[in-house]
Amino acid sequence: MLGYYADTGVFDYGSLSLKSEIDDRTERMLDDVYGRIEAALAEEFGRPVDFSYDTKLVLPARLTLGYVYRAARKEADTDPVGEDIATGVPPVEDAALDGESPTLTPRERVVRAEQMTRLSIEALVDGDMRDAINDAEFEDFEVEFGEGDRREPSERRGGSATASGRPARQRSEPWNGSEADRRRVAEVAQATLQSHLDGLLDDLPDSVGEAYQWAVDYSEAHQGRDDYFRGLMTEAETGDENALDAVREEYKFADYEDPPATLSAAERDLPYSKTQYARVGVIYDGMLDLYRLAGLDIDDDFAKAIVLAIIGAQVWLDDVDDYADDRTEGQLTPVTAEYLLRPDDRAAYHHVVDITERYLDLAKEYATAADSPLTGVAVEYIYRSGEPEVLPGQR
Numbered sequence: 001m002l003g004y005y006a007d008t009g010v011f012d013y014g015s016l017s018l019k020s021e022i023d024d025r026t027e028r029m030l031d032d033v034y035g036r037i038e039a040a041l042a043e044e045f046g047r048p049v050d051f052s053y054d055t056k057l058v059l060p061a062r063l064t065l066g067y068v069y070r071a072a073r074k075e076a077d078t079d080p081v082g083e084d085i086a087t088g089v090p091p092v093e094d095a096a097l098d099g100e101s102p103t104l105t106p107r108e109r110v111v112r113a114e115q116m117t118r119l120s121i122e123a124l125v126d127g128d129m130r131d132a133i134n135d136a137e138f139e140d141f142e143v144e145f146g147e148g149d150r151r152e153p154s155e156r157r158g159g160s161a162t163a164s165g166r167p168a169r170q171r172s173e174p175w176n177g178s179e180a181d182r183r184r185v186a187e188v189a190q191a192t193l194q195s196h197l198d199g200l201l202d203d204l205p206d207s208v209g210e211a212y213q214w215a216v217d218y219s220e221a222h223q224g225r226d227d228y229f230r231g232l233m234t235e236a237e238t239g240d241e242n243a244l245d246a247v248r249e250e251y252k253f254a255d256y257e258d259p260p261a262t263l264s265a266a267e268r269d270l271p272y273s274k275t276q277y278a279r280v281g282v283i284y285d286g287m288l289d290l291y292r293l294a295g296l297d298i299d300d301d302f303a304k305a306i307v308l309a310i311i312g313a314q315v316w317l318d319d320v321d322d323y324a325d326d327r328t329e330g331q332l333t334p335v336t337a338e339y340l341l342r343p344d345d346r347a348a349y350h351h352v353v354d355i356t357e358r359y360l361d362l363a364k365e366y367a368t369a370a371d372s373p374l375t376g377v378a379v380e381y382i383y384r385s386g387e388p389e390v391l392p393g394q395r
Contacts, residue, residue: 048146090115215286222278305366312359345393
């Protein structure tokens with residue numbers, strides 16, 4: 001908070017209590033999601049199950065809920081945020097579908113924001129699980145089993161018992177299953193979310209599901225080029241000039257065929273803008289469109305702050321941290337690309353830092369313009385959480 005204040009002159013002590021409130025309420029939403037998965041896993045394994053999934057991807061949904069809470073409280077005479085969290089399918093206004101902002105009371109906005117945040121969290125976790133399964137990465141699917149039938153899924157045949165509610169922790173034990181059973185845990189968890197999510201979307205107008213699917217398809221089209229980019233990186237590692245040019249033109253400075261309205265022309269010209277928008281930004285751009293379709297007025301500056309922050313976070317936290325593994329495995333990211341394109345490690349290091357700071361500084365500026373200090377503080381947190389010292393060339 002002090003770092004954000006030093007950069008912007010905005011000091012909002014209330015953001016700390018708002019963050020605690022939002023964290024608590026979204027954790028309750030995640031518990032509801034995981035409770036549904038636990039019931040499905042108990043059916044599959046024949047034992048009570050504690051389940052959790054390690055993901056940071058719900059941060060933008062948390063920030064959006066905080067953004068709506070803050071705005072609604074400013075307009076209300078009494079606190080519009082109730083003790084209970086609204087669930088179900090958010091109403092969708094005809095006016096929102098026509099690009100207008102319907103008139104909602106502060107309480108109505110809070111209710112719809114809670115409903116949409118619950119839906120968004122489920123969609124974001126579902127998408128993250130799909131990626132993990134595609135990459136055969138199951139370490140974030142954490143399960144502990146309680147008492148009951150201790151046979152693994154591959155050993156079981158026939159019927160099984162089901163569990164209701166979340167089993168007590170003291171009855172649980174760590175589990176070290178086979179690779180096949182860990183995959184099965186992941187597949188059951190993801191399929192459970194997908195089935196429930198499909199049902200929720202079926203209850204909304206077709207245009208809502210189409211908006212969600214567009215964002216998913218846009219992102220998956222980029223993922224579909226992963227083998228091509230890996231091939232470019234392999235060739236670039238040998239010093240192939242054609243491959244290096246392709247990395248620069250098709251990955252670092254790729255042109256948008258269908259430019260997103262959220263980003264300005266200058267932002268679309270940022271290094272790696274198109275590939276990282278397709279990789280992560282579009283999912284959150286689509287998420288914010290769903291809030292808008294539910295009748296919520298999401299400021300354009302706030303949307304820019306979220307999209308730019310998540311691109312910066314992807315580079316600064318994940319890609320920096322994974323640099324050594326990505327380089328070994330031939331994974332093209334903005335970080336590995338800079339180490340291919342620059343003449344030495346020191347130049348690459350400083351360009352990675354510069355590129356990240358450009359995204360995060362813009363995100364903070366837009367958060368301030370949107371009157372969302374909580375988002376600005378979150379961007380500062382992202383920056384201070386980075387560990388660029390793991391990269392070669394710092395000195």
